[in-house]
Amino acid sequence: MENEKKVMLSGIQPSGDLHLGNYLGAIRNWGARAEEFDCYYFMADMHTITVRQNPADLRRRTLEQLAQYIACGLDPEKNTLFIQSHVHQHAELGWVLNCYTMFGELSRMTQFKDKSAKHKDNINGGLFTYPALMAADILLYQPDYVPVGEDQKQHVELTRNIVQRFNGIYGDVFKMPEPYIPKAGARVMGLSDPTGKMSKSAPEGCVFLMEKPEDIMRKFKRAVTDCDTEHCVRYDRENKPGVANLMQIYSAVTGKSYEEIEQEFDGKGYGVFKPAVGEAVVETLRPIREEAQRILADKAYLESVYRAGAEKASYVANKTLRKVYKKVGFVAR
Numbered sequence: 001m002e003n004e005k006k007v008m009l010s011g012i013q014p015s016g017d018l019h020l021g022n023y024l025g026a027i028r029n030w031g032a033r034a035e036e037f038d039c040y041y042f043m044a045d046m047h048t049i050t051v052r053q054n055p056a057d058l059r060r061r062t063l064e065q066l067a068q069y070i071a072c073g074l075d076p077e078k079n080t081l082f083i084q085s086h087v088h089q090h091a092e093l094g095w096v097l098n099c100y101t102m103f104g105e106l107s108r109m110t111q112f113k114d115k116s117a118k119h120k121d122n123i124n125g126g127l128f129t130y131p132a133l134m135a136a137d138i139l140l141y142q143p144d145y146v147p148v149g150e151d152q153k154q155h156v157e158l159t160r161n162i163v164q165r166f167n168g169i170y171g172d173v174f175k176m177p178e179p180y181i182p183k184a185g186a187r188v189m190g191l192s193d194p195t196g197k198m199s200k201s202a203p204e205g206c207v208f209l210m211e212k213p214e215d216i217m218r219k220f221k222r223a224v225t226d227c228d229t230e231h232c233v234r235y236d237r238e239n240k241p242g243v244a245n246l247m248q249i250y251s252a253v254t255g256k257s258y259e260e261i262e263q264e265f266d267g268k269g270y271g272v273f274k275p276a277v278g279e280a281v282v283e284t285l286r287p288i289r290e291e292a293q294r295i296l297a298d299k300a301y302l303e304s305v306y307r308a309g310a311e312k313a314s315y316v317a318n319k320t321l322r323k324v325y326k327k328v329g330f331v332a333r
């Protein structure tokens, strides 16, 4: 066997600055896996243009994202880090898989419904067929696991349907990937509205990885909790979504269980709890921010990382693409 290690792959769109949801839901579960798995992580720049982007900002954010991946512990010597658009096989397999993805399946995707409601003046074909490109991103590398937050589970499930359909026609072409979803941090909610997921589109409730400690503290102190008079720190997702969210974040960054957290803040109230969560997050993010700033200043290093990453990724992706082209009946070049 050429590759005995299991494979892990994931990506993030550089459509905004990375935030705590991306970190806890995804990136944090990518690091520390490199010994065990063959890991591929990329900047999903092709996906971002389903919504209009400012070109200069997109370029800047893509490189910032790479610096932040490395600062979060993804060692480029041990993980393949690359920019999606540098590996042309993504677009090519994306087209093929479009032809094996049903209109009805795409119509049911929550992200499409959300984004088309938000960008009514630009409901383009790419926004609709985006999950087929995401399936291609995944299947090119034949991964065993796709570590993502809860909101991307539906897209990985669709990818699994595509695998079943495609393999059903052509034999064992693709390996069946599994979503890998963390226990704490799978769905970090907004601090200003704990009924919606943390997202860059609600910046007041969103904590960015590169944000200054004082701004992070301000956001946590202002976090919306519930208005029961006892101000008791208790995990109740239904009736106390704000507190449950803060407990989830605290648990994810400290490793403490909900029972331990309840005990720690027993009788202390939100005035003590909210800044404590803020402090814990600040201390988790501080080394990442400092390291990312240092790496970002070294453009030559970043370039060497994404070039080497694209080369390795292309080699693997090309093997899968050639196999697919042969199976569907394209004449070999």
Ligand code: TYM
Pocket: 009, 010, 011, 012, 013, 014, 021, 022, 023, 024, 025, 026, 044, 047, 133, 134, 137, 138, 146, 147, 148, 149, 150, 151, 152, 155, 185, 186, 187, 188, 189, 197, 198, 199
């Ligand atoms: P994206 O860019 O929206 O988000 C990147 C990752 O962060 C997770 N995430 C969250 N997790 C917990 N709480 C939150 N509030 C939160 N917000 C975001 C997401 O679940 C995701 O894991 N389609 C993907 C990008 C993509 C991809 C892929 C992922 C493209 N190709 C192939 C995996 C494999 C997306 O839009 O994620």
